Amino acid sequence: xxxxxxxSFIDRTLKTTAVLILLFLALGSLHFPFYDVLAVVSGxxxxxxxxxxxxxxxxxxxxxxxxxxxxxxxxxFIKVPLLYLAGYFLIKVPMFGVGYLVIGFSVPLAVIFxxxxxxxxxxxxxxxxxxxxxxxxx
Amino acid sequence: MxxxxxxxxxxxxxxxxxxxxxxxxxxxxxxxxxxxxGRQPEAAAKIQTAMIIGxxxxxxxTIYVFIAFFIAMGKVG
Numbered sequence: 349x350x351x352x353x354x355x356s357f358i359d360r361t362l363k364t365t366a367v368l369i370l371l372f373l374a375l376g377s378l379h380f381p382f383y384d385v386l387a388v389v390s391g392x393x394x395x396x397x398x399x400x401x402x403x404x405x406x407x408x409x410x411x412x413x414x415x416x417x418x419x420x421x422x423x424x425f426i427k428v429p430l431l432y433l434a435g436y437f438l439i440k441v442p443m444f445g446v447g448y449l450v451i452g453f454s455v456p457l458a459v460i461f462x463x464x465x466x467x468x469x470x471x472x473x474x475x476x477x478x479x480x481x482x483x484x485x486x
Numbered sequence: 487m488x489x490x491x492x493x494x495x496x497x498x499x500x501x502x503x504x505x506x507x508x509x510x511x512x513x514x515x516x517x518x519x520x521x522x523x524g525r526q527p528e529a530a531a532k533i534q535t536a537m538i539i540g541x542x543x544x545x546x547x548t549i550y551v552f553i554a555f556f557i558a559m560g561k562v563g
Contacts, residue, residue: 454546457546
């Protein structure tokens, strides 16, 4: 069974990224300077939270039953001033190299890219569901 | 015009241009997604996912410019 490219794709991507950065934190700190690894992990965590709130904001705004304004405002407030302020302070941490933070920010995007590339190469979105192909065969 | 003056002038201008470009890009992406969802409500979930991914990538570009801005300003200040 293959999972579809619906809204749960974002959640699955975030989970994959979280596992990836946990592995990187465990293994990378053995081979690279600790603060560089911490900068990458911090950037990735920031990016995961950013993407999570972006998805929540879109889900609260674009719904068949109309937008949930209160929830959308809360998510918008968390995402734009608070999260961006946290990102600003991350950049300002003297121990963190900006390049390593940028690598961290890009990790969820790389995971998305690779997951989508995998789907395209394997043709997962072109396959018809089982019941449709059975009906055609019948 | 010396190097520092060029960075002082160019970095904020570049940041502004990136913000305008991203705003235009996200606006177009969301507008087109809304249109597509209106035409094909049964594909709304897939379109919404693609829209969120597109928005995340566009937003990331602005963040990169923002970071480059700080690096450039660090060289000036």
